[in-house]
Amino acid sequence: MCLAIPMRVKEIHGQADEPASFPVAMVDENGVRKSVRLDIVDRWPKVGDYLIVHAGFAIHTLDAEEAETNLKLMREMADHVAGQSF
Amino acid sequence: MLPDNLSDPFRDRELSARLAERVHAAVQRPLRLMEVCGTHTMAIFRHGIRSLLPDTVELISGPGCPVCVTSAGDIDQIIDLASMPGVILTTFGDLLRVPGSSGRNLAEARAAGAEVEIVYSPADALNRARNTDRTVVFPAIGFETTIPVIAATVLEARAEGISNFLLLVSHKVVPPALEVLLADPELAVDGLLCPGHVSAIIGARAYEPLADRYGMPCVIAGFEPLDVLSAILLLVRQIRAGKGEVENAYGRVVGEHGNLRARQMIERVFEPCDARWRGLGEIPGSGLTLRPEFRDHDARACFGLVPRSVPEPKGCRCGEILTGKVTPRQCPLFNTRCTPAHPVGPCMVSSEGTCAAYSRYSVR
Ligand code: SF4
Numbered sequence: 001m002c003l004a005i006p007m008r009v010k011e012i013h014g015q016a017d018e019p020a021s022f023p024v025a026m027v028d029e030n031g032v033r034k035s036v037r038l039d040i041v042d043r044w045p046k047v048g049d050y051l052i053v054h055a056g057f058a059i060h061t062l063d064a065e066e067a068e069t070n071l072k073l074m075r076e077m078a079d080h081v082a083g084q085s086f
Numbered sequence: 087m088l089p090d091n092l093s094d095p096f097r098d099r100e101l102s103a104r105l106a107e108r109v110h111a112a113v114q115r116p117l118r119l120m121e122v123c124g125t126h127t128m129a130i131f132r133h134g135i136r137s138l139l140p141d142t143v144e145l146i147s148g149p150g151c152p153v154c155v156t157s158a159g160d161i162d163q164i165i166d167l168a169s170m171p172g173v174i175l176t177t178f179g180d181l182l183r184v185p186g187s188s189g190r191n192l193a194e195a196r197a198a199g200a201e202v203e204i205v206y207s208p209a210d211a212l213n214r215a216r217n218t219d220r221t222v223v224f225p226a227i228g229f230e231t232t233i234p235v236i237a238a239t240v241l242e243a244r245a246e247g248i249s250n251f252l253l254l255v256s257h258k259v260v261p262p263a264l265e266v267l268l269a270d271p272e273l274a275v276d277g278l279l280c281p282g283h284v285s286a287i288i289g290a291r292a293y294e295p296l297a298d299r300y301g302m303p304c305v306i307a308g309f310e311p312l313d314v315l316s317a318i319l320l321l322v323r324q325i326r327a328g329k330g331e332v333e334n335a336y337g338r339v340v341g342e343h344g345n346l347r348a349r350q351m352i353e354r355v356f357e358p359c360d361a362r363w364r365g366l367g368e369i370p371g372s373g374l375t376l377r378p379e380f381r382d383h384d385a386r387a388c389f390g391l392v393p394r395s396v397p398e399p400k401g402c403r404c405g406e407i408l409t410g411k412v413t414p415r416q417c418p419l420f421n422t423r424c425t426p427a428h429p430v431g432p433c434m435v436s437s438e439g440t441c442a443a444y445s446r447y448s449v450r
Pocket of ligand 1: 403414421430432
């Protein structure tokens with residue numbers, strides 16, 4: 001039920017400060033273009049960012065760097081450091 | 087360079103294996119870790135996480151499937167409404183087979199003539215209302231991940247004056263339910279794997295009172311193999327060090343304070359109320375209902391429905407399953423009278439329910 005999928009932004013339609021309209025980002029899902037609502041997203045995305053999409057709405061924006069940082073932490077955790085027992 | 091599909095790098099097999107090795111090296115005694123969120127239950131099965139872990143680490147599922155914890159009384163109201171003339175009921179698909187107190191479900195109501203349509207987003211439900219004169223009802227079931235999406239849809243309906251769009255609200259919020267779980271002296275859990283997408287909205291800080299009060303290690307996890315394994319490793323390390331803190335293994339999605347915009351949107355449309363959880367009972371302040379100024383979109387108000395308290399199905403041990411006291415195979419109905427095709431209890435109905443996951447992946 002709380003499934004939300006990361007999708008990469010290809011285009012953006014509308015603007016953050018246009019409260020009366022319903023801005024969307026266009027994303028690619030397995031080769032199919034889909035629109036994702038941006039009403040509740042925490043940070044306004046730019047093309048190339050990733051959106052975490054739940055039930056047609058983006059709930060979070062992240063850029064490649066933030067994803068890399070997370071991945072780097074995991075790599076560090078996986079590395080066996082000499083002298084460290086666990 | 088990261089690929090367009092951001093899930094891929096977080097499924098790296100070699101890195102998974104090394105994280106699992108670190109878990110093996112760190113575990114000192116048998117541990118029971120609870121994954122609060124049903125989406126984690128599914129991810130753990132789908133990615134075969136258990137097979138990577140030491141036998142001494144037991145993963146148990148908590149009350150984190152919104153459909154499973156919706157009370158039988160609320161399900162009855164949804165089925166009754168769907169059967170009313172002039173109503174189109176639009177719903178997420180996982181509600182179709184949930185039995186109400188009489189055992190009847192929405193799929194059967196539909197076969198008997200009720201208009202029930204599956205939607206992917208509440209925005210689709212609103213769209214349905216735009217294109218018909220009839221009353222479109224959407225059962226608003228969900229946790230903090232889904233609630234802002236529904237709030238946005240209500241605001242859109244209001245902005246456009248779409249008055250034939252009604253919600254049957256059974257929203258629940260996660261922290262009060264965790265509080266009830268942790269306060270239970272019989273709960274035998276060493277650490278919590280906290281839900282990733284609920285936390286994207288409420289933020290990592292939301293768990294601090296729980297970690298402080300109960301000394302419970304809490305780690306927020308995403309849903310890919312590396313996410314789950316690194317969160318388990320952090321939990322095991324905390325337990326080993328005798329700590330009970332909040333850590334965040336899903337930093338790319340979850341911040342300290344969550345999504346402020348979404349939280350404001352929830353506040354604008356909904357207000358706290360008491361709510362009945364299947365298996366856990368009535369929990370004060372654990373629900374959200376429409377604010378008075380949005381009551382014209384409230385199906386209960388419009389149809390004069392009164393809350394009903396109906397008994398849980400006989401013999402079903404979901405209450406003990408949702409609190410981690412028993413596993414599905416300890417229920418005499420599991421895979422006999424209760425199956426995914428013919429569920430008796432709520433844990434079997436949703437694909438994210440513990441019993442359904444155990445049954446589908448044939449865990450004996
Ligand atoms: S197997 Fe069915 S009856 Fe038994 S606890 Fe699970 S849902 Fe309830």
